Amino acid sequence: MKAKNRDQSLSDSRELDGSYDQLTDSVEDDFELSTVCHRPESMDKLQEQTKFTKKELQVLYRGFKNECPSGVVNEENFKTIYSQFFPQGDSSMYAHFLFEAFDTNKNGSVSFEDFVFGLSIILRGTINDRLNWAFNLYDLNKDGCITKEEMMDIMRSIYDMMGKYTYPTMQDDAPREHVESFFQKMDRNKDGVVTIEEFIESCKKDENIMQSMQLFDNVI
Secondary structure, three states, X not given: OHHHHHHHHHHHHHHHHOOOOHHHHHHHHXXXXXXXXXXXXXXXXXXXXXXXXXXXXXXXHHXXXXXXXXXXXXXXXXXXXXXXXXXXXXXXXXXXXXXXXXXXXXXXXXXXXXXXXXXXXXHHOOHHHHHHHHHHHHOXXXXXXXXXXXXXXXXXXXXXXXXXXXXXXXXXXXXXHHHHHHHHHHOXXXXXXXXXXXXXXXXXXXXXXXXXXXXXOOOO
């Protein structure tokens, strides 16, 4: 029974990355078993649970497997990978918040399933799905509302990530000004916190936010 489960798992993994080759079957078995500690669900399941095609999942899996041969990524590795996209700044804090959003099981690691589920929402989800995901990212302590302190941490992490070379004339109080602007727009009942309802309603009325969300539609 164990051997059957192992064979099925290897088959699912190869189906995802399109790398199955009968000529090297035994060699790949030994190598993969020694390096991989997590295998993704079957292609059919992932297609059912996300809005990606089989081809898209294969492309994503190849990239994920290339960066994370073990099948999962921990926070430190995630930060290292993410920092490659922002060499001009310090992306570690924003990457931490992003990792928390992808790590839905809160087990300290992100699997391929975690990754594609989140990506499916960001790139192919409905407007409500995407806004819910963004709200969850900003709601750092997951208590159902965004405080000024939480938004301040997010804004500082974004400015740190973009780097002073990107905004050489940026004032030190720029993040705080953005937070104040955010709350003026979103905190409709002026109680000092932004709820999910206020967030979604305000975002939907903001043309710039809606246009920026549509830019993701054809990323893959």
